Amino acid sequence: MSIKLNALFSDSYVDISQYRDQHFKGNRYEQEKLLKQSCTLYVGNLSFYTTEEQVHELFSKSGDVKRIIIGLDKVKKTACGFCFVEYYTRADAENAMRFINGTRLDDRIIRTDWDAGFKEGRQFGRGKSGGQVRDEYRQDYDPARGGYGKLVQKS
Amino acid sequence: MSRRRHSDESDAGSQPHKRRRTSEPIEIEDRLESLICRVGEKSTSSLESNLEGLAGVLEADLPNYKSKILRILCAVARILPEKLTVYTTLVGLLNARNYNFGGEFVEAMIRQLKETLKSNLYSEALYLVRFLSDLVNCHVIAAPSMVAMFENFVSVTQEEDIPQVRSDWYVYAVLSSLPWVGKELYEKKDVEMDRLLNQIEGYLKRRQKTHVPMLQVWTAEKPHPQEEYLDCLWAQVQKLKKDRWQERHILRPYIAFDSVLCEALQHNLPPFTPPAHSDDAVYPMPHVVFRMFDYTDAPEGPVMPGSHSVERFVIEENLHCIIKSHWRERKTCAAQLLSYPGKNKIPLNYHIVEVIFGELFQLPGPPHIDVMYTALLIELCKLQPGSLPQVLAQATEMMYMRLDTMNTTCIDRLINWFSHHLSNFQFRWSWDDWADCLTQDIEKPKPKFVKEVLEKCMRLSYHQRIVDIVPPSFTALIPANPVCSYKYGDEADSSLPGLAMTTTVGNAIKNRASNEEILIVLKDVPNPNQDDDDDEGDGFNPLKIEVFLQTLLHLAAKSSSHSFSALAKFHEVLKTLTDSDEGKLHILRVLYEFWRNHPQMISVLVDKLIRTQIVDCAAVANWIFSPEMAHDFTRFYVWEILHSTIRKMNKHVQKIQKELDEAKVKLEKQQNKKQLVRIDQTDNWRFGFWLVTMSSHSIELVPETTYAVEEGLLHFFIFFIFYFFKSYLDSQTLQKLLLFRRKQSSYA
Numbered sequence: 001m002s003i004k005l006n007a008l009f010s011d012s013y014v015d016i017s018q019y020r021d022q023h024f025k026g027n028r029y030e031q032e033k034l035l036k037q038s039c040t041l042y043v044g045n046l047s048f049y050t051t052e053e054q055v056h057e058l059f060s061k062s063g064d065v066k067r068i069i070i071g072l073d074k075v076k077k078t079a080c081g082f083c084f085v086e087y088y089t090r091a092d093a094e095n096a097m098r099f100i101n102g103t104r105l106d107d108r109i110i111r112t113d114w115d116a117g118f119k120e121g122r123q124f125g126r127g128k129s130g131g132q133v134r135d136e137y138r139q140d141y142d143p144a145r146g147g148y149g150k151l152v153q154k155s
Numbered sequence: 156m157s158r159r160r161h162s163d164e165s166d167a168g169s170q171p172h173k174r175r176r177t178s179e180p181i182e183i184e185d186r187l188e189s190l191i192c193r194v195g196e197k198s199t200s201s202l203e204s205n206l207e208g209l210a211g212v213l214e215a216d217l218p219n220y221k222s223k224i225l226r227i228l229c230a231v232a233r234i235l236p237e238k239l240t241v242y243t244t245l246v247g248l249l250n251a252r253n254y255n256f257g258g259e260f261v262e263a264m265i266r267q268l269k270e271t272l273k274s275n276l277y278s279e280a281l282y283l284v285r286f287l288s289d290l291v292n293c294h295v296i297a298a299p300s301m302v303a304m305f306e307n308f309v310s311v312t313q314e315e316d317i318p319q320v321r322s323d324w325y326v327y328a329v330l331s332s333l334p335w336v337g338k339e340l341y342e343k344k345d346v347e348m349d350r351l352l353n354q355i356e357g358y359l360k361r362r363q364k365t366h367v368p369m370l371q372v373w374t375a376e377k378p379h380p381q382e383e384y385l386d387c388l389w390a391q392v393q394k395l396k397k398d399r400w401q402e403r404h405i406l407r408p409y410i411a412f413d414s415v416l417c418e419a420l421q422h423n424l425p426p427f428t429p430p431a432h433s434d435d436a437v438y439p440m441p442h443v444v445f446r447m448f449d450y451t452d453a454p455e456g457p458v459m460p461g462s463h464s465v466e467r468f469v470i471e472e473n474l475h476c477i478i479k480s481h482w483r484e485r486k487t488c489a490a491q492l493l494s495y496p497g498k499n500k501i502p503l504n505y506h507i508v509e510v511i512f513g514e515l516f517q518l519p520g521p522p523h524i525d526v527m528y529t530a531l532l533i534e535l536c537k538l539q540p541g542s543l544p545q546v547l548a549q550a551t552e553m554m555y556m557r558l559d560t561m562n563t564t565c566i567d568r569l570i571n572w573f574s575h576h577l578s579n580f581q582f583r584w585s586w587d588d589w590a591d592c593l594t595q596d597i598e599k600p601k602p603k604f605v606k607e608v609l610e611k612c613m614r615l616s617y618h619q620r621i622v623d624i625v626p627p628s629f630t631a632l633i634p635a636n637p638v639c640s641y642k643y644g645d646e647a648d649s650s651l652p653g654l655a656m657t658t659t660v661g662n663a664i665k666n667r668a669s670n671e672e673i674l675i676v677l678k679d680v681p682n683p684n685q686d687d688d689d690d691e692g693d694g695f696n697p698l699k700i701e702v703f704l705q706t707l708l709h710l711a712a713k714s715s716s717h718s719f720s721a722l723a724k725f726h727e728v729l730k731t732l733t734d735s736d737e738g739k740l741h742i743l744r745v746l747y748e749f750w751r752n753h754p755q756m757i758s759v760l761v762d763k764l765i766r767t768q769i770v771d772c773a774a775v776a777n778w779i780f781s782p783e784m785a786h787d788f789t790r791f792y793v794w795e796i797l798h799s800t801i802r803k804m805n806k807h808v809q810k811i812q813k814e815l816d817e818a819k820v821k822l823e824k825q826q827n828k829k830q831l832v833r834i835d836q837t838d839n840w841r842f843g844f845w846l847v848t849m850s851s852h853s854i855e856l857v858p859e860t861t862y863a864v865e866e867g868l869l870h871f872f873i874f875f876i877f878y879f880f881k882s883y884l885d886s887q888t889l890q891k892l893l894l895f896r897r898k899q900s901s902y903a
Contacts, residue, residue, distance in 0.1 A: 005192060005230050011483045052714045053755055057614040061526040061575065064762075064799075068716065098483055099530040104579045106616065 013098040016114050023126075024116060034116040039066070039093045040086040042115040044132075046071075047106045047144035048079050058105050059085045063092020069123050075130030081145050082125075082132060084118050108144065184223050187216065191227050194241060202241065203411045210248035217256060225263050232264065233271070236282040237476040237491075239289055239335070244408040247293025251419035257295050261287075261422050272430050275437045278479075281328055287424065288332035291339050293409045294416045298343035300424035301336065302351070305329045309351055311429055312358040319362055320438035323385060325429060326355055330388050331472070334465045337392070338400035352396075359389055370443040372516045375560040379446040379462065387444045390463040404466040406496045444471075445513030447553060453502035460501065470501060474510040478531075482523045489534035504539065504546045508532075512550065515572060516565040525568060529575045547576075555589060558600035566604060567791060574611035582612060582624045593628055598789065602632060607791050610634040614755050637753035641709045643702075653702040656680050660706045670727035677703060677728070695737045703728065704745045715759050722763055729769045739774035744783065754792035761796055765803060772804045 016035045024031045043055065052068050059065050064087065071082035087093040093114075101112040127136040129150040138149035147153070194209050195202040213224055231242050250257025264287060271280040287304075290296040308325040311317070329351070333340075341348050364383055368374070371381040382390075395402060409416060450459045460466035474492060481488035492507050514521050515528045536544050554561070554569060561569075577584060592601035609632055613621045618636045625633065643657040656679065663676050682696040703725075711721035722729065733739045743761065750756040764770045778784065779797055787793050 005188060005227070005234060009234075009480070009483075013484060051617075052716055053759075054615060054617075056715065056759065057611075057755065058575075061529075061571075062524065067719070070714075070716070095524055095526065099485065099524070099526045103530060103533060107581060 011094075011098075013101065014094045019113060021116060023122075031116050035114040037090065038114050038116060039088065039090050040084055040115040040117055041093055041096055041112045042082065043085055044082045044111045044113070045108055046079075046081045046083060046110060047108055048081055048146060049144060050079070050106045052083075054105060055083055055085065058100060059087075059096055062095035062098075062100060063087050063089065069118055071125060071132070072123055073130040074124040074126075080125045080131040081135070084115055084123070085112075086118065106144070183216075184220065187213075187220060187223060188227055191224075191231060191245075192235075194245070202408055206241070206244055206248060206408060207412075210245060210252065213245075213249060214252045217253060221256065221259075225260060228260060229263050229267050232286040233267065233279045233282055235480065236285065237473045237480065239282070239286055240405060240407050240409065243286060243289040243293050243295075244412065246290060247295050247409055247416050247419065248412060250293070250295045250422075251415050254420050257419070258422050261290070261296060261424065265425060265427065268427070269430065275435075277324055277439045281324075281331065282476075284328045285332045285335060288336040291336050292407070294419045294421055297421040297423050298340055300422075302340055302344045302347050304424050304427045305332075305340075305351055306347070307427055307429060309354050309358075312354065314432070317432045318438065320441065321432055321436070322358065323362070323441060324438050326358060327385060327388070330355065330385070330392050331468075333392050334395065334402055334469050335405060337395060338402065341396075341400055352392075355389070359385060366441055367443060370441070370518045372443070372445060372518070372562055372565050373557055373560045374562075375557070379449065381443045381445065382462075384442050384444050387463070388468060391465045391468050394463050395465040402465055402469075404460075404469050404497060404500075442517065445516060446509065447512065447550065448505045448509050452549070452553075453505050457500050457502055459505060466501075470495075470506050471510055471513075474506060475514070478510070478514065479522070482527055482531075485527070485530045485534045488531055489538050492535065493538055504543050507535065508543075508546050508550050512554075515568055516562075518562065518564065521568075525571060526575070529572055532572075532576065533579055552588070555601065555604065558604050561600070566600070567794070570604065570607045570611055570791065574608050574615065577608075577612060578615040582616070582620070584624075586625050586629060590626075590628060593631070597631070603789070605629070606632045606634070610754070610792075613637070635752040637755070639709065639712045639749055639753065639756075640751060641705060641712075641749065643705055643709075652683065653680060653698050656702045657706045660703055661710065664707060664710055664725075670725060673703070673725060673728050674731060677732075695735045695741070696732070697737075697741050700732050700738065700741050701745050703732065704742060705749055708746070708749050715756065718756070718760060719763055722760070722767065722769070726767060726769070733769055736774065736777075739770040740778055740781070743770060743774060743778040747778075747784070754790070758792060758796050758799070762799060762803075765800065772800050775800045 016032065020028065020031055041059075043059075046055075052070055055068050055070075056065055059068075066086045066088050068086070069084040070079050071084075072078060073080040085093075085096070087096070097112055097114075100110075102109060104110070125131040125133070125135075127133045127150065129136060131146070131150070135145055136150045139152060141148050190209060190212065195205045198205050200208075216224065228242065228246060231238070235242070246257070246260055250260070264283060268280055268283045268287075271277075271283060287296060288301055291298050291301050308329050311325040312322045314322065337348075362385075364386075367381075367383050373381060446462055448459060449462065453459050460470070473495065477491045477495070478488060481491055493503070495503055511528055511532060514523070515525065521528070532547065536547065551573060558566060586605075589601070589605060592599075592605055595602050597603065597606070609621050609625065609629075612624075613634050618634070621633055643651065643654055647654055656677075659676055659679075660673070663673055668676070677699050680696065680699045680702055682694065683698055684695065707721050707725060708718065711717040729742070733742050742764070746760055746764075747757060750760070761770075761775060765772060765775065775796065779793055784793065
């Protein structure tokens with residue numbers, strides 16, 4: 001007798017996004033399968049100065065955090081504005097996607113997305129200069145992310 | 156906007172066997188669902204003309220899709236209570252066009268009602284009862300048969316040996332339907348209704364209300380008494396009756412169709428006997444009505460309905476229902492709340508804020524996760540930037556003024572909400588408005604509240620930020636700079652015991668010494684507790700713990716990750732040093748001493764120590780309740796640690812209980828392999844089970860399950876589980892050992 005009325009009750013904050021990790025070892029199907037059962041979130045648009053403790057305080061609001069891995073500049077080995085947050089349960093991670101994604105940390109709107117799972121090496125930025133790719137090409141001035149984009153800085 | 160799920164859009168190539176959507180009937184069914192669920196949304200025509208149109212479409216589809224339509228309508232009745240009258244109107248129109256369909260719908264609803272009651276889905280059952288009662292207004296159900304059902308409900312109050320919450324629910328189901336159908340029922344059956352209400356009144360007078368003080372957010376009666384929910388509803392119904400059942404708030408689309416509907420033939424509800432009470436019935440808990448606003452608080456605009464007006468009840472019910480439907484999607488939820496029909500006649504922002512805080516502060520726990528309410532309030536502020544933030548500020552101010560009588564758990568939630576909320580708005584607040592707290596004793600609620608808020612704000616930012624956002628007068632309430640306190644640093648007194656050893660230990664750690672090497676180094680640390688030679692050096696040695704842990708924590712102080720790595724690397728050393736209960740207690744003391752200015756770090760490291768089994772939950776509890784921690788007893792971080800510890804313990808016990816139950820089930824299936832041991836009991840033995848489970852994630856110790864022995868002859872079944880388990884092993888993850896232990900001392 002019971003039907004779910006899919007048309008009505010979406011849970012879109014929990015859906016996987018269009019992003020796929022190009023360095024993922026496996027095919028698209030495998031990556032999507034992992035994303036759909038993952039307990040790990042990628043967190044982006046962090047300030048370079050945001051600490052692990054701040055991330056922990058915020059993300060603990062949706063459940064017990066298993067570990068946090070701060071993203072590092074590959075060359076400088078300093079924080080470069082992203083991190084991974086791993087929960088013990090999927091349900092806790094889903095609540096983070098619903099209620100912490102799109103809110104502020106260190107006065108910046110942060111963005112969370114599903115991650116297929118942390119592997120050694122993934123804590124490093126993939127931009128040519130060592131930081132994140134997005135910081136290579138951006139034109140704006142962002143004091144919390146090293147000022148101008150790297151391309152602008154070099155010119 | 157397409158409601159297709161993302162998985163459909165990225166179907167191409169993503170799944171090896173893509174399901175092809177070829178069958179038309181499935182699409183038509185989805186369309187029906189969409190039509191029904193979205194009736195009246197985003198339409199330029201009136202709701203009434205949309206309903207009329209939809210009734211026509213559905214009537215035409217009845218020959219082919221009757222059962223699907225029935226199921227959809229039953230589902231909306233159950234799940235969309237905030238749109239109750241829209242769908243009762245629709246059913247009314249369908250019944251007028253097709254009497255048989257109306258009859259089948261009523262039957263389906265009764266079946267659904269029985270199922271929900273049997274499945275402990277009491278809030279859904281409530282919506283179904285309300286739906287049925289409103290069908291009386293739509294001429295689908297005959298009023299006398301509805302009264303008869305209500306009479307059966309109220310007769311539950313005569314049942315003996317039932318939990319009060321059972322009869323409570325049936326009374327509540329009747330009373331909470333009366334705002335919708337009271338008028339109609341009284342017009343047709345006033346004598347019976349009077350009798351019904353008298354019975355209810357009698358019941359309400361004699362029922363127990365010892366639970367009320369436990370559930371109240373404020374203990375004070377002023378300015379708004381926190382009433383028990385049935386008492387409040389009763390007062391509201393009484394007032395409605397006095398007003399001759401004139402109710403003007405509820406949106407009733409069926410009024411426009413009166414000429415059509417009154418031509419329709421009505422159905423009689425079959426006699427409905429409430430299902431008997433059973434032991435596994437779980438009735439809803441009682442609650443207290445949360446009120447923080449009245450008409451004096453909304454300065455301009457529409458007047459807020461009084462606390463005993465039925466309008467207030469209906470508004471609050473509907474807002475709660477909207478949150479229940481849409482809590483997962485905060486933008487939708489906020490939009491739905493703000494587009495509440497009839498919003499122009501009420502101070503909607505005040506109602507919304509009151510309902511949200513009512514849920515957040517609900518005791519024992521809110522219906523949804525706390526952080527949802529923070530996110531929802533932020534969305535509401537975004538959608539109504541000119542009005543909602545002011546209402547929220549007013550609410551915060553009010554709650555600050557009433558801290559003296561607020562339940563401590565609710566204060567904790569308020570602190571967490573407020574600090575998180577501020578962190579989204581650059582911590583902008585008129586702190587000077589709260590300067591009155593500066594002259595009070597720092598242990599009083601107001602200064603304590605501000606202090607705890609600032610501490611939480613600091614956790615989400617950094618110390619200097621907090622210094623910058625508060626006026627200089629608030630310095631005393633600013634949290635300590637969260638730096639570590641290394642007792643063996645450069646300023647340490649040269650006579651401090653163990654000081655010299657810290658350099659040795661520090662160097663060993665820096666030179667990547669192994670656990671064994673560290674233990675050897677530590678052997679030279681004298682034990683201030685012992686005079687005689689402890690050859691092994693394995694007894695409890697507080698100085699060893701201090702020297703090692705302080706040095707380790709100091710080297711790893713950079714971040715929590717560094718500290719976690721350090722604890723992991725030297726797990727063996729720590730396990731050895733904390734082998735005894737005193738050792739476990741001391742490690743917590745040392746940790747506290749080192750990080751006493753950084754409560755968050757203490758919390759995080761205690762969690763890690765428990766999960767890696769260096770300390771157990773009992774040690775944490777002993778430490779928290781020890782005399783040395785008395786000075787911090789009213790600081791919230793201590794309770795945060797305690798709650799977190801208890802939660803971990805609970806989850807762990809649940810997990811082990813589940814595994815034990817599963818093991819017992821498996822065992823019962825293998826009856827012939829069981830070994831029985833009979834023991835004549837003469838003394839009082841206690842037998843304990845130790846189940847040590849090793850999972851692939853962490854090592855966990857299970858609390859001992861003890862079986863106290865009774866006097867006389869007893870049969871003991873001792874299950875040598877590990878023999879049995881070899882056959883059932885999930886060898887990749889679990890291995891269970893059963894150790895049989897006799898204990899003569901009781902387990903604390």
